[in-house]
Amino acid sequence: MVxxxxxxxxxxxxxxxxxxxxxxxFLAAPALVFVSAGSTRRAIAEGLYTDSSDLxxxxxxxxxxxxxxxxxxxVSSEYTPTGEDAxxxxxxxxxxxxxxxxxxxxxxxGAALTLVVAVQGLVTTVATLALTRLVHGSLVPSPAPGRxxxxxxxxxxxxxxxxxxxxxxxxxxxxxxVLVVNTSVVSVSYLLTKVTSAAVYLPDIVGAHMFLNEVxxxxxxxxxxxxxxxxxxxxxxxxxxxxxGRRDA
Amino acid sequence: xxxxxxxTRVRGRTRVLHEVSFTARPGRVTGFLGPNGxxxxxxxRVLLGLDRPQGGTALIDGRRYADxxxxxxxxxxxLDGSGAHRSRSARSHLRWVAASNGLPxxxxxxxxxxxxxxxxxxxxxxxxxxxxxxxxxxxxxLLGDPPVLILDEPVNGLDPAGIRWMxxxxxxxxxxxxxxxLSSHLMGELAETVDDVVIIDHGRVVxxxxxxxxxxxxxxxxxxxxxxxxxxxxSW
Numbered sequence: 001m002v003x004x005x006x007x008x009x010x011x012x013x014x015x016x017x018x019x020x021x022x023x024x025x026f027l028a029a030p031a032l033v034f035v036s037a038g039s040t041r042r043a044i045a046e047g048l049y050t051d052s053s054d055l056x057x058x059x060x061x062x063x064x065x066x067x068x069x070x071x072x073x074x075v076s077s078e079y080t081p082t083g084e085d086a087x088x089x090x091x092x093x094x095x096x097x098x099x100x101x102x103x104x105x106x107x108x109x110g111a112a113l114t115l116v117v118a119v120q121g122l123v124t125t126v127a128t129l130a131l132t133r134l135v136h137g138s139l140v141p142s143p144a145p146g147r148x149x150x151x152x153x154x155x156x157x158x159x160x161x162x163x164x165x166x167x168x169x170x171x172x173x174x175x176x177x178v179l180v181v182n183t184s185v186v187s188v189s190y191l192l193t194k195v196t197s198a199a200v201y202l203p204d205i206v207g208a209h210m211f212l213n214e215v216x217x218x219x220x221x222x223x224x225x226x227x228x229x230x231x232x233x234x235x236x237x238x239x240x241x242x243x244x245g246r247r248d249a
Numbered sequence: 250x251x252x253x254x255x256x257t258r259v260r261g262r263t264r265v266l267h268e269v270s271f272t273a274r275p276g277r278v279t280g281f282l283g284p285n286g287x288x289x290x291x292x293x294r295v296l297l298g299l300d301r302p303q304g305g306t307a308l309i310d311g312r313r314y315a316d317x318x319x320x321x322x323x324x325x326x327x328l329d330g331s332g333a334h335r336s337r338s339a340r341s342h343l344r345w346v347a348a349s350n351g352l353p354x355x356x357x358x359x360x361x362x363x364x365x366x367x368x369x370x371x372x373x374x375x376x377x378x379x380x381x382x383x384x385x386x387x388x389x390x391l392l393g394d395p396p397v398l399i400l401d402e403p404v405n406g407l408d409p410a411g412i413r414w415m416x417x418x419x420x421x422x423x424x425x426x427x428x429x430x431l432s433s434h435l436m437g438e439l440a441e442t443v444d445d446v447v448i449i450d451h452g453r454v455v456x457x458x459x460x461x462x463x464x465x466x467x468x469x470x471x472x473x474x475x476x477x478x479x480x481x482x483x484s485w
Contacts, residue, residue, distance in 0.1 A: 003350065006348040010348055011345045080335070082330040083335060083375065083377070085330070097297060098320070098350060100298045248300045249294075249299040
């Protein structure tokens, strides 16, 4: 299992697109702290923030894109055609020749992704919160360790969600489009919460309750949020694993 | 030793393999011949556990490919293309493959030199020519120094020098005691290389045996092939 994990880490970190994911994850949220500093300061002065402890954590949302990209490319790179001269040829063939036990392969791949995304999530969360304190000083209370852990867990679960969805769709573009549009342009999940309160328990919405005090109009306890999002991700991973085991490569 | 026994495969409503059975023995090159679409690649994919058969067994040294620990040390396979992600260098591709089976890193340089890609190790796989891609695929198959080689159309895309090199390589591999199974639709290339022949047509094995046996009363392997597959008189 160690050699499989070693191979999957090398594969992931040897991809250019993975480095885009890494850089986006590392840089986007800290950069946003600076970019939005002025407007945030005004918002605080006007009393728009009822809970200023959310400040740094809210900025993290954009960095999660990095985790999504990593989750997607670790699978989509297997399905990318290797060249024009052999349209059906993909890296997946080599992967399965080297690691033919599919459940073990998916476990190793998921573990490699979790490792990379957890480090990214931890570093980015700490950096973003520290910068927020630096920029806004005593306006922002010092972050609770539990919320920090919640943010990192959210980061990892989003990465695994993207991983599971790409395994199901076998296409990175579809998965990434759905996920990115839903996080950055129009949050369909968020709009759904306006229609039915059950939508509060959709994976991306509910997970945010792990580290944000104010998400939409509903309150979900952080531990409940963590459990619900983990259950979503576990269910999707189980479905993805079942499909991957059954399908021809 | 490769043992394929009664392998049947159905894709959608089409039966692409009908109880395919044959063996490939150590120390011999076995040519798996048939027209395009006859089921050669599918049989090899079933053998490697990539496609699932609806019946029958395909074993390497008595076990399914996926049931071997460190399978790259048991069998090496060359299928379509290089098998490398186009953004990776040849070296970085081979390094992860070596890591997956606990093979020493030194093997990467060795196999690259063996297939004549030593000078191209840092080049990205996406920039490789067809011939270079095949060589990289072969290098991957050889990483674990396996006693069994499974090669799908190995001479496709090779220039004349490459074809000669491949032929010598296959003969040397068999002489060293390896089991070599290769598929091809090119009879002329094969007649000089193979010891045993299996002919497949429309998913059924129509002839199998030593080269001389299969050629029988025909003038050439090509004539025998055309007679067995009933493609005589078809204009190409």
